[in-house]
Amino acid sequence: MRKIKWSGFTLIELMIASVLIALAGLAAYHAYSQGILVWKKGQENSNQDKAMLTLERISRDLKNTFSFSPIEFSGEETKISFPYLTLKYDWAQPEENNETEDISAPAESSVPLPLLTKVTYEYNQSEEKLSRLSEIYAYPNLDELKTNPDDTKKESSRTLLEDIEILKFSYAITKTPELSFSSNAINSGIPYAVKIELKLKSMKNALSRTILIPIVKPPGNENR
Numbered sequence: 001m002r003k004i005k006w007s008g009f010t011l012i013e014l015m016i017a018s019v020l021i022a023l024a025g026l027a028a029y030h031a032y033s034q035g036i037l038v039w040k041k042g043q044e045n046s047n048q049d050k051a052m053l054t055l056e057r058i059s060r061d062l063k064n065t066f067s068f069s070p071i072e073f074s075g076e077e078t079k080i081s082f083p084y085l086t087l088k089y090d091w092a093q094p095e096e097n098n099e100t101e102d103i104s105a106p107a108e109s110s111v112p113l114p115l116l117t118k119v120t121y122e123y124n125q126s127e128e129k130l131s132r133l134s135e136i137y138a139y140p141n142l143d144e145l146k147t148n149p150d151d152t153k154k155e156s157s158r159t160l161l162e163d164i165e166i167l168k169f170s171y172a173i174t175k176t177p178e179l180s181f182s183s184n185a186i187n188s189g190i191p192y193a194v195k196i197e198l199k200l201k202s203m204k205n206a207l208s209r210t211i212l213i214p215i216v217k218p219p220g221n222e223n224r
Contacts, residue, residue, distance in 0.1 A: 081120035
């Protein structure tokens with residue numbers, strides 16, 4: 001009668017295999033976690049760049065505002081609107097071309113046409129979005145604008161930022177050595193400076209920008 005010979009793994013072999021599998025799993029998890037960290041860092045940097053570009057755009061627009069009674073400067077904690085003047089260089093008649101651009105003169109034959117725009121930046125807290133609304137008025141007949149502003153208006157709107165955690169506008173309406181900012185609403189005149197605090201959900205720290213405005217008349221003292 002032949003003896004049956006049993007074969008299999010020893011306890012030491014099973015323990016070595018388990019250790020090897022655990023090491024391979026640990027290495028895979030480490031690589032995965034490092035990849036997630038790199039992706040999150042890249043996403044945070046990308047969103048911060050978008051936030052900084054948005055602050056730069058608001059700053060540029062505010063520095064081109066001016067006192068103009070048909071379009072009042074108004075500011076709240078989450079919304080700001082103001083008149084904004086740009087030049088469009090065009091070869092066609094004004095009524096034949098609806099495109100608008102902020103560009104320098106491309107040729108001597110082009111004629112600068114003033115474009116009067118009401119710019120509004122508004123933070124929708126429920127949707128966590130910042131939008132920019134442009135209301136472009138007919139050029140260059142300002143008399144018609146004063147009498148029938150809504151008849152000469154063309155609107156365009158776009159979302160600039162999403163997933164916003166904090167966005168606050170505050171205003172310096174008195175000129176002192178150290179500007180004092182308040183989030184109280186203003187609806188006439190132009191403040192000496194506007195301060196913006198912005199933080200996206202993906203950012204660790206909030207961004208802050210103080211924008212000094214070339215001012216002609218302080219709020220409440222505008223001569224109409």
